[in-house]
Each structure stands twice: as structure tokens, then as C-alpha cells.
Amino acid sequence: MDTPAPAKPRPAATILLLRDGAAGLEVLMVARAREVDFASGALVFPGGRVEAADSALAPEGDPLGHYRIAAIREAWEECGLLLARPPAPPPAEGAFAAHLAGLGLRPHHEVLTPFAHWVTPVHSPKRFDTHFFVAPAPEDQVAVHDGREMVEAVWMRPAQVLEEAEAGRRTLVFPTRLNLGRLARHRSMAEAIAAARATPIVTVMPEPVPDGEGNVMLRIPEAAGYGGSLFPAKDRPASGGRWPGQKG
Numbered sequence: 001m002d003t004p005a006p007a008k009p010r011p012a013a014t015i016l017l018l019r020d021g022a023a024g025l026e027v028l029m030v031a032r033a034r035e036v037d038f039a040s041g042a043l044v045f046p047g048g049r050v051e052a053a054d055s056a057l058a059p060e061g062d063p064l065g066h067y068r069i070a071a072i073r074e075a076w077e078e079c080g081l082l083l084a085r086p087p088a089p090p091p092a093e094g095a096f097a098a099h100l101a102g103l104g105l106r107p108h109h110e111v112l113t114p115f116a117h118w119v120t121p122v123h124s125p126k127r128f129d130t131h132f133f134v135a136p137a138p139e140d141q142v143a144v145h146d147g148r149e150m151v152e153a154v155w156m157r158p159a160q161v162l163e164e165a166e167a168g169r170r171t172l173v174f175p176t177r178l179n180l181g182r183l184a185r186h187r188s189m190a191e192a193i194a195a196a197r198a199t200p201i202v203t204v205m206p207e208p209v210p211d212g213e214g215n216v217m218l219r220i221p222e223a224a225g226y227g228g229s230l231f232p233a234k235d236r237p238a239s240g241g242r243w244p245g246q247k248g
Helices: 065-079 095-103 158-166 174-183 189-198
Strands: 010-021 024-032 047-049 113-119 128-136 150-156 207-210 216-219 230-232
Touching: 010 065, 010 174, 010 189, 024 065, 024 158, 024 174, 024 189, 047 065, 047 128, 065 095, 065 128, 113 174, 113 189, 128 174, 128 189, 150 158, 158 174
Parallel strands: 010 128
Antiparallel strands: 010 024, 010 047, 024 150, 113 128, 207 216, 216 230
8 A cells, every 4th residue: 555645734824912011921722722723722822824914914925924914914813913003904815814904014024033833744744834922912902812723811830830740730732842941041021032033043943852662752963952862752643643653
């Protein structure tokens, strides 16, 4: 039997919205409903697939423009936070473009700084080519969850999220866990964004490495800036099922 060709990764974007809290840097996390088919029940950053309409709002000459617009749109759809500024953009199709036009605003794409680039491993039935961005959260806006895909929106310190996941109180997927670890190195929003601007983007596509005892390590490029190249998988893949070689 012929081996089926790997699924083609779908373009996607994720945004790490940051603010300075009383105890230090905080990031907005949203909890996915258990009924959804991707990362069900997990605590994630706002994000989703790039849509065709996103290109119409993207700045010219920016190869990541449609990813930036998708990240801004997803933050608005999932938690009600709108990164926008005047003036209104040229007429474009889509609910997001119509909402912006009604407010006389356009996406504030300049405040998004590239943070990471992850591609789902080739063995996965559902794959994404995801660009992560960091951005200051808009002031005087309140984050809410949409009640459908997302059932919670909460500001947390990155280290706090990792601690709760380690204690079994929260579920994380592998990219979220590693990107929280990068954020946890920084004490403030300004420090985290400055570090992102100074760090080259290296594409990460985790490679499962079974240890022969039913556990799986995931290999990533050390140059990606996560402090190593081999990490325990811990959680199941976001698309469900198991990593190759993972028991249970």
C-alpha cells in the first residue's frame, strides 16, 4: 500500500497579547471549548486560520501582511480586543472589514512583532503553517470569550500558566508550552517585545523521537531560541491522537 502524502499545512496566525500586571508580564490566554476539533479544552493564545479576505486588508510589500491581519481579526473574533487605528481602509469584503469601516478604523498591523514560526509535523492529519506575533494589548478594552470556540479569556503570568499545567489544572499543547517558556524569561512587556525584535525567526517543525519506553521527545532547531533542541512531548498533539511511539 502506498504511503499517503502528508497533509498540506494551512496558513494560520496566532497573537500573544501582552500587558504589564502588578506581578509582572501577563499574556492573554483563551480556553478552547472541548467540543472543537483542534486543541480541545486547551489553554491557547488567540489565533486561527488565515482567510482569503485577510489579504485585502494586508499592507502592500509585507510578506507576513495577511498573517498579521488574520492575527488581529482572530483576537477581535475570539476575545473582543481590537488592534486598530484611523483612518478606515479602502472598501473590502468580509465581516471584519465591514466592522472596521463602520468604526472608521484600519488594522494596526505595525504593532505586531514576529515571535515564532511553527509548522505542524508531517505525520499529523491536520496541519498548520503558523506565524506567532507579540503585541501590546489595546488599552481601555476588556477581553471576553466568544462562548463558542472559546469558553474563557484570562490574563496570566507565563510562568503561572506553566505551573498550572504542570500541576494538571490546565491543558497545553506543545507550541504553546514552549512559547510560554520563552515569554517567562522577561519581566515586562517592553522587554519581551524588544527581545522578539532582536531574535531571528527560525521555523520549527517538531520531530517526534520515541525513547523506546513509550515516551516521546520532540526535536526542534536549537537556533529557534527555546533553550535546547530536545523536549518532552508531555501533551498529546493539538489535533488529537498520539505522537508516533507515544503510549496511552
